[in-house]
Amino acid sequence: MPHPDAPESLPLPAKNTLRRELRRRRRALTAREQRAASTALCRRLKTLPELLRARRVSLYLPAGGEIDPLPLLPWLYRRGVSVYLPVLRPLSANSLWFVAYRPGTPMVKNRFGIREPAVAFGARRANRLPAWALDTLIVPLVGFDEHANRMGMGGGFYDRTLAFMRRRGPKPTLIGVAHACQQASELPVEPWDIPLTTIATDTAVVRPRKRQAAD
Numbered sequence: 499m500p501h502p503d504a505p506e507s508l509p510l511p512a513k514n515t516l517r518r519e520l521r522r523r524r525r526a527l528t529a530r531e532q533r534a535a536s537t538a539l540c541r542r543l544k545t546l547p548e549l550l551r552a553r554r555v556s557l558y559l560p561a562g563g564e565i566d567p568l569p570l571l572p573w574l575y576r577r578g579v580s581v582y583l584p585v586l587r588p589l590s591a592n593s594l595w596f597v598a599y600r601p602g603t604p605m606v607k608n609r610f611g612i613r614e615p616a617v618a619f620g621a622r623r624a625n626r627l628p629a630w631a632l633d634t635l636i637v638p639l640v641g642f643d644e645h646a647n648r649m650g651m652g653g654g655f656y657d658r659t660l661a662f663m664r665r666r667g668p669k670p671t672l673i674g675v676a677h678a679c680q681q682a683s684e685l686p687v688e689p690w691d692i693p694l695t696t697i698a699t700d701t702a703v704v705r706p707r708k709r710q711a712a713d
């Protein structure tokens with residue numbers, strides 16, 4: 499079910515207006531609603547076969563009302579999963595690499611005010627992975643629709659970082675996560691958008707429609 503306030507359709511120029519509206523919705527949730535949503539989301543994630551198979555997973559530290567995936571941490575550590583966080587890649591415009599996140603990882607704020615592992619720590623090869631070397635990415639999103647299309651913060655960070663998915667080679671599982679109120683009725687699909695495997699929210703799991711042979 500689309501959010502009751504979701505617009506009926508989306509002309510392209512309205513994309514940024516919708517992005518602002520969806521960001522406003524998640525920021526408007528109370529601390530109590532945030533906690534309940536995060537608990538419900540993480541409970542659901544723990545039942546996803548994709549995540550049960552995972553050995554190298556990226557999470558994110560929530561900002562601006564994003565749903566919080568961190569209650570997964572103890573569960574992942576217990577299962578011996580290696581956990582990574584996205585870090586703005588130095589010297590490479592708007593793309594990410596993934597740095598180990600474990601007790602003791604030194605953290606700094608990036609230019610958006612989001613905490614991330616310190617550059618010097620991530621600079622050591624043993625502490626980081628390119629996206630293709632992860633098996634599962636938990637991907638933050640600003641908006642999604644019933645076909646599991648995704649809208650992000652608008653920087654193209656994940657789309658650029660995941661562009662390798664169009665080529666032959668490893669294809670990690672991409673699990674988008676969001677609050678249910680971040681659903682819109684129909685998002686425009688851009689040529690550079692990388693489709694997600696699954697989206698999980700506090701109330702549902704959304705998967706893309708299976709592609710027909712003729713698509």
Ligand SMILES: Nc1nc2c(c(=O)[nH]1)N(C=O)[C@@H](CNc1ccc(C(=O)N[C@@H](CCC(=O)O)C(=O)O)cc1)CN2
Nearest residue numbers: 558559560561564584609610612638650651653655656
């Ligand atoms: N928690 C979290 N971490 C993440 C992301 C994310 O979406 N969520 N990213 C996913 O890409 C990357 C960072 N991308 C971001 C892109 C834009 C803005 C942002 O707030 N833009 C402001 C302008 C801020 C400024 O320029 O100072 C804005 O649009 O209002 C933040 C993060 C990596 N880390």
Ligand SMILES: Nc1ncnc2c1ncn2[C@@H]1O[C@H](COP(=O)(O)OP(=O)(O)OP(=O)(O)O)[C@@H](O)[C@H]1O
Nearest residue numbers: 648649650651652653654655656657658661688690
């Ligand atoms: N693979 C890519 N190569 C070059 N530019 C890209 C690529 N992917 C996205 N971009 C650029 O990034 C910008 C932001 O794209 P868009 O508005 O779709 O972001 P988004 O999907 O919301 O962001 P994100 O991927 O960070 O969550 C666009 O101007 C687009 O041209």
